[in-house]
Every structure is written in structure tokens, then in C-alpha cells.
Amino acid sequence: MPEPILEVRDLTVHFYTYAGIVKAIEKVSFDVYRGETFALVGETGCGKSVTSRALTQLIESPGKIVDGKVLYHREDGSTIDLLKLSDEEIRDIRGKEIAYIFQDPHASLDPLYTVGYQIAEAMVVHNTVKDWKEGFRKAVDILRRVLIPDPENRVKNYPHEMSGGMKQRVVIGIGISNNPKILIADEPTTALDVTVQAQILELMNKLKEEYNTTVILITHNMGVVAEMADRVAVMYAGKIVEIGSVEQIFKNPLHPYTQGLLRAVPNPLAKIERLETIPGTVPNLIEPPSGCRFHPRCPRAMEVCRKKVPELKEIEPGHFVACHLY
């Protein structure tokens, strides 16, 4: 039986904006198992990034974590609720035990400091090295680990002296500098070309195997999910609609949204006469649709879908879906 490292329960985040309260995510619950790659997928605005940030309270005003629990099982056997920690306590965990890699490597790095300084800084602030000197020395090893050629010289580079792929390797380097237990990668390859993407994904897999890191991967790219993930949660309009193993989700998608999403992807290996589409647009989350949030666009919507919010139900072992059809 796989053991969970994270148990997320009823996570709810609202943004208090001028136009009204945006219910970005609503009662999101899932488990992440130790050592797996767990993918959160969905389209723009579905709440996948908000979910990943809320795990370590990384939600800024006007956003607020309204409800929920994030139970983190540490390696020493203790369990803590990450949402109950003070700012100082969570800062101690974030960047050390739970690290992030964000989408845009240009925005993640400070243009005024060398990449070596920025990698060393991550270790110095968490006291995982004894001084800056050791930090710089370790930064060279880290650049070597993320396969940057000529690390002894590259460590003195400023971000503008590197290509996009190179910068993302540095960002990954900062992420893994403290050997985190959980690595949260939010669209880590979206800003990169496919050939560079392939290199970065391979690097992430290699590092994951070496250090048995748990990876939470946030992406909209179904190809990346198919290649990387062990288990997948599909999000729509602030809710999880389906969770399952990657085989279950791709071979036997149950939720009409998951089915539509998979059929809308132009697969380069298949001959497609006509792509299937999902009619309508993503709803506004200030006043989300009643009942199932997908019902206005759902080809199989029934009367009950408008009235009752469907709960996640286990249909086959490990495969959960929130839909009244089941």
C-alpha cells in the first residue's frame, strides 16, 4: 500500500476582488503518495496553480485560504498541518522540504545576481551550508547535476548570459539545492521549445529517481502528463473532477470533461479527420454554475446536474470521478 506524504482536504481559496469574490478553488481534496509524480491538469483558470501554491500558504492578497487542511507526513513520522503554521514556520519548510519550480525562468531569477549566488542563497537562508563559501562550492556541483556544461565558469554568469533552457536548469538547481522531499513544478517546460522540454523532463526524472523526491507537476500539456505522471487529477473551474492512475485517465476517462479534453488534443501520431471540441467557455468563478460546474457545457447533462454538486466517488480501485452519471 503506498503511503501518502500529503493529504489535502477541502482546500478552498477565495480572491476578494473589486468585481466580487472569485471562488478560485472549492473543497479540493487529494492525496499525494511518497515518491510518485502526481499531475494536476486543466485549462487556464481551473485553479491548478492556486492549488499548488496554497499547499504552502503561498497565496497573496487579495487571495485568502478560506478552509481546508494540508497534512504533511514528515520523514521522522510526525504529521503537521501546513496551513496552521505561522509565516516563519512555513518559510522554514518552503524552499527546503517543499520546493517550487515556476513556469517562467526569466521571472524566477534575479537579473542583478549571478546564478551561483542565487543557488547558494537558497542553501544559506535555510542553513543547509555553513557559510557562503561552501554555498558557492556546492552551487558548482548543483549546476553539474542539472547538466550545465562548464559549471565552474557558468556559476559566475548572470541570468541574461544564459538561454531559456539553461535558465530553467538553474531554477531547477535552486529547487533541488536543499534536497527537498516534495518538488512542486508549475508548468516547468511551458516557456521552452519541445527539444529543450524533452531535455528538462528527462533531467527531472533523473533527479527524481536519484533522490526519491515526490513531484507535483502542474501542466496543461496532456503529452507531458502521459510521459511523466504516475497519477493524475483533472481540474475544472476550481474543482477536481477526476483522479486516477495515468493509465486510467487516458485509457478510460470517465468524466465528460476529461473525455472532451483528451479528444481536443491534436495527437501528432494519429490521423485525425476532425478534432472534437467542447462547446461554450469556462465559467466565471464569481458566480459559478449551480450543481456540477461543467453542466452548462456537458453533452450528457441531466436534470440533477443543475441542482446537486457531485461528490468524488471511487468507481474502480484508485479511480475517482465527480459526476452524476456514475
Add this chain to the structure above:
Amino acid sequence: MSEPILEVRNLKKYFPIRGLFRTEGYVKAVDGVSFEIMPGETFGLVGESGCGKTTTGRTILRLIEPTDGQIIFQGKDVTKLKGEEMKWFRRKAQIMFQDPYSSLNPRQTVFEIIMEPVRFHGIEVDDPEDFVIRLLESVGLNEMHLYRYPHEFSGGQRQRIALARILALQPEFVVLDEPTSALDVSVQANILNTMKDLQKKHGFTYLFISHDLGVVKYMSHRMGVMYLGKLVEVGPSERIFENPLHPYTKFLLSAIPVPDPELARELKEKRMKVEGEPPSPINPPKGCRFHPRCPFAKAGLCDRQEPPLVEVEKDHYVACWLYAKA
């Protein structure tokens, strides 16, 4: 066999790098590209960022003046057009841009956005309102949207407005420059299908520029693969995907993560290993531009002489010394 609607011959675009007092060099963005497009077909142009695909598209329309080469559109050399003839070309050849947020004037209503080019070209319209409504309907919008401003629309809807504006001029040739790259997959599928339908109905010829190989395969009849300002392979899209010839094309295709978990993992093992990233187009490598990264490069040949584009099977051309005689 009918005549091509567009013939590009040895097209070059060099951007000067200006120093304080003199030109210090050139970025050879497009360096001797030739291809033809037949009436009613979609020609796909793929490659990674910086390969020159967008510059090629814009130079063909003379949004950027070419450094050298010929662009023959319906028998006329576009590079020599002036006055009324240029105005004719500006109407017959249109472009759709990637970013639906910057390609529409935020101060104009949809009606004004669509009517402005119609008035400019002196096209007689009996009932402008009715004319615009019918255009909107043909791209999946309706009269409700007539007097709204761009900020009131989603990204997908804005691309539909851009399509309606193109349609208003009844062009024959449209450059689609990454038209769905900013959109979610379910919206993308909708727009791609609309563009296909319009092509069928009006007989449009498309030049479809994209970095997404799945999308290019779905949309185009023939395609060209670019690397560092050069076309390395041209042929029917089906054939290129079934039987890629150039090592770079093979590398590019093998890098795509396919949306099928079993296959993705199998293909990942077979993925071609190519080190590094494309070099700078300021000082491109001598000979074949891919030779420093190519696993099949032959010393003394590939690093000295540029390979010619040769026909290997019917309509399928490749520029590689593996297939040409020195």
C-alpha cells in the same frame, strides 16, 4: 498540375546589428528559403523559437522588407510592387497574429474593427451592420457582439474577431502565425476547425506557422521544417511524420510528448539524444547548420559544405548529406 499561388525563391532577411558607429554584423534570420504553395492548400512551417519561421511569414507579406530573394504571388513579384498594385496585394494577402490581446485596437468596437479595413480598401457594402453580423456568424459569434470592445471577449473570441476581419476582405492567401498558441486546447480545437471550414468554403490558401507539431499535422497538407534560417526538409505532412529524413526533423519529432501513457514511455526510451540548444543565428555554423549537434555528421563534409535540398521521394525534399552526393 495547377500553378502555385505563391512562390518563394531564395528569400533572405538579415537584421543588422548596429554598433556605435558601424554595423557590427547581421542576424541571418532567414537565409535562402525557397518553397511553393498551391491554391487551396495549407503549407505548415515548423521550427523552434528563433529559427526564422515568423520572419519568413512576415517577409512574404512585406511587413518586413526582404534583404534578397523573390516572392511571386499570382505571377507578380511582391518585392517590386508599388502603389495600387501593392494595395491589391495588401487586400489579397492577410495575416492573423499569435496574440489576440495586442492585435485588436482596444478603443474600437467589433463593428469598427471589422469595417475599418473594408472602408480603406473601398469595398462597397450596402448595409454595413448586416454585413458585419453575417461575418460574425460565419466565425461563430453573433449580433450581440457587434458593439462590444475587445476587452469584453475571451482569447478565443478575440481570435474569432480577427478571423472575421480577415474574411471581410475576401483574401486569397492568409498567413496564420501561431494563431492558437495563446489558447487552451478545447478553445484551440474550435478555432482550428473554424479555420478549416472557412478554407473549404472560400478556397483560402494558408501558410500555417507553429511550433506545435500536432497542430501543424492536423492543419497542413504539406510542411517545411526550419532550422537556423534554413529549410531542412519539405514534403507532404503525412510523409514527414511517417518517414522523417533529416536528423533534425527526426530529433524534433521524437521530442514531442505524445498523449498516450504507454506509447509515451516506450518512445521516451527511443528518443534521439541531441545535446545543447540551437546556436546563434549571428554566426551560424559553416556547412550544414545542424552539424555541431548532429549524431550522423561526417567530418570534412558536413562542417564544410552546405547540403543542397534534394528530392528523395515524390515531393519530399531534404537538405542533408546523408541523401545527397557531394
